[in-house]
Amino acid sequence: MMLRNVTADGNEMPPPPHGGIQMESKKILNIPIKEFRILIAVTSIIWILTAVYLATATPKYTASITIGSAALDNQGSAPSGISSLGLSLPISFGTPSKPTDKYIYIISTPSFAKRLMERGDFAKLIFADRWDGKEWTAPKGITNTVSMWLRELFGYQAWAPPDENDVSKYLNNNLVLRPDTSTDFVEISFDHSDPKIAAQVLEIITNEGDRYLKEANEEAYQSQVDFILRRIQESGNLEVTNALRSYLMNVVLNKTLIDESTKYAVRVWGTTSVSSLPTKPPVLLAALLGFILGPILAFSIIFFGRWIKSGR
Structure with missing residues (x-):
């Protein structure tokens, strides 16, 4: 025997629209696919930045x-x-x-x-990186280069010993x-x-x-x-x-x-x-912070977006 959904006057209710089934299928772990993409993107960016920092930081x-x-x-x-x-x-x-x-x-x-x-x-x-054996040279690095350029732009001396x-x-x-x-x-x-x-x-x-x-x-x-x-x-x-x-x-x-x-x-x-091994940068601490802060920042963005939408 087949059960049917009927209205109060005895007429058969139409089946749910196909689009509703698609909307429910566009969820992963009960998170809409759009928000899930934000989660993956933000977390990936934080992890990439952490990896770049650990790869470029000078070990001390x-x-x-x-x-x-x-x-x-x-x-x-x-x-x-x-x-x-x-x-x-x-x-x-x-x-x-x-x-x-x-x-x-x-x-x-x-x-x-x-x-x-x-x-x-x-x-x-x-x-030592600024002393060439005879005289002092300008600081090296992208940050120092930008800083010297800005100082020159505003009329200050670019660098000094x-x-x-x-x-x-x-x-x-x-x-x-x-x-x-x-x-x-x-x-x-x-x-x-x-x-x-x-x-x-x-x-x-x-x-x-x-x-x-x-x-x-x-x-x-x-x-x-x-x-x-x-x-x-x-x-x-x-x-x-x-x-x-x-x-x-x-x-x-x-x-x-x-x-x-x-x-x-x-x-x-x-x-x-x-120390026999470098003590800085703190690799484990930086990796742990990056691993934790990535999802935290992503969920914060997601919930902030939901709050903005609910206020409209």
Whole structure:
């Protein structure tokens, strides 16, 4: 027996139009074929861009080293005798700071970049692609070419030899400092496309930073001595004068002990290690992000299109 669809008055209902069957067949995984094409196209574009990035990005190796304080800081807090007298002391007389804290601050300053720039070999080392052995040349690459063209278009100088600002930016992008809050150690790492240059640059930064910190400590020490001597000359109170003289002897003694114990402000622990495989670009992370972001962006476009249509 064959079942038929009939209307309320007993007449037979016509079969569904053939076009309706075609519309239902134009779906894949319950997604209309048009939206499915958008999904495939957007996802493919993201994956292709990820592949191009990984294929063209310059692989970089990481050199790392660990440093720690070589000795206690010679800038101690003021003795209770001075504090009780209500004397106004400079900031360098406050709470003792770790040499590694000062070291991290110093090598992050523009003045340290300028100091490195004054070494003729350092800029040529990190900007080797712009040094032809005799003079500096224009930066290479499509991005730099477009940038120079735009600068010329607007009346600016197209390019210039590297200066301390370029060195500072380069260090900010490639030098990483990881202090250990539980200990007085700091891991310093530097990235470069050549593992030998990475180790060489890191050694220069470490040694130059130590010398810079030693000079800064010497200036701070001399500033302390000059300040105390001025206060002794200005003071008319015997109790204040005796307290200042006692503190001066303490500062000089600490400085002498530190100078005799070590010639370095920080100490290198272990040797410089260089990664055997490139650490940048992060291949697995970039591939994973591209794999996930492709479908996410595609579905976002699809749902945004549906929302626009539903609002009409």
